Each structure stands twice: as C-alpha cells, then as structure tokens.
Amino acid sequence: MANYQKSEVALAESATLINIFAEKIRRQIIIALGNSDDGLNVTDITAMVNISRPAVSHHLRLMREAGVIDMRSNGVEHIYYLTLTTPLQQLLSTFNTLAADTQAAGGK
Numbered sequence: 001m002a003n004y005q006k007s008e009v010a011l012a013e014s015a016t017l018i019n020i021f022a023e024k025i026r027r028q029i030i031i032a033l034g035n036s037d038d039g040l041n042v043t044d045i046t047a048m049v050n051i052s053r054p055a056v057s058h059h060l061r062l063m064r065e066a067g068v069i070d071m072r073s074n075g076v077e078h079i080y081y082l083t084l085t086t087p088l089q090q091l092l093s094t095f096n097t098l099a100a101d102t103q104a105a106g107g108k
Contacts, residue, residue: 003101003104003105004098004101004105006097006100006101007094007097007098007101010093010094010097010098011094011098013090013094014090014091014094016065016066017066017067017068017087017090017091018091020062020063020066020068020087023059025049025051025055025059026059026062026063026068028048028049029045029048029049029056029059029060029063029069030063030068030069030082030084032044032045032048032049033045033069033080033081033082034082036081038079038081039072039079039080039081040079040080040081041074041077041078041079041080042056042057042060042077042078042080045060045080060080066087067083067086067087068082068083068084068087069081069082069083070083
C-alpha cells in the first residue's frame, strides 16, 4: 500500500494557494496585475474584472493573506502588485513531494 503522508501534509499546507489559483476572478486579477508595469488600484482592477468594488476588495484581501499579492500606498490609494516567488516555490515543492510519493508507489 502506498504512503502519501508527506503529500497529504504538503497539499494541506498549499490548499489556500491552490484555492487562490482555482478561482476565476482571482486568476483574472493575477493576469491583470501581471500585465501591469507598476501595479493597479482597486478602481482599475474593478473595471478589468467587472465585479463590485467590495467583491474585488474581498479577493484582494484573500490574495494578500496567501502572499500572492502585496500592496503599497500612494497617497490615499493602495496599489496592488504580484509577489508570486514564494507562493510558486511552495506549490512547486508540494507538487515535487506528490511526484516523489507517486514514484515511490510505483507510479500509481
């Protein structure tokens, strides 16, 4: 019987990130921020993803908590930008663990 205990732990640790990337609006926000040179404010993001400002703020909060984006202040407005290096390293580590467990189980 295969033992995926390491994968279970790694997947649990990455569940929030996986959920961030799984949601369509958040993916749209990531792409919009990725296509921006200097980041975007909430008004810009709201116009691009075509949902309410409170809904955008909700998604941005979740994304900040997960470490996918960060924010800087520019006077009274907040500018959001991507911070993907650490989250992507975590996901890569998770998938490498899953691949190793799969290999150890004979590729099942």
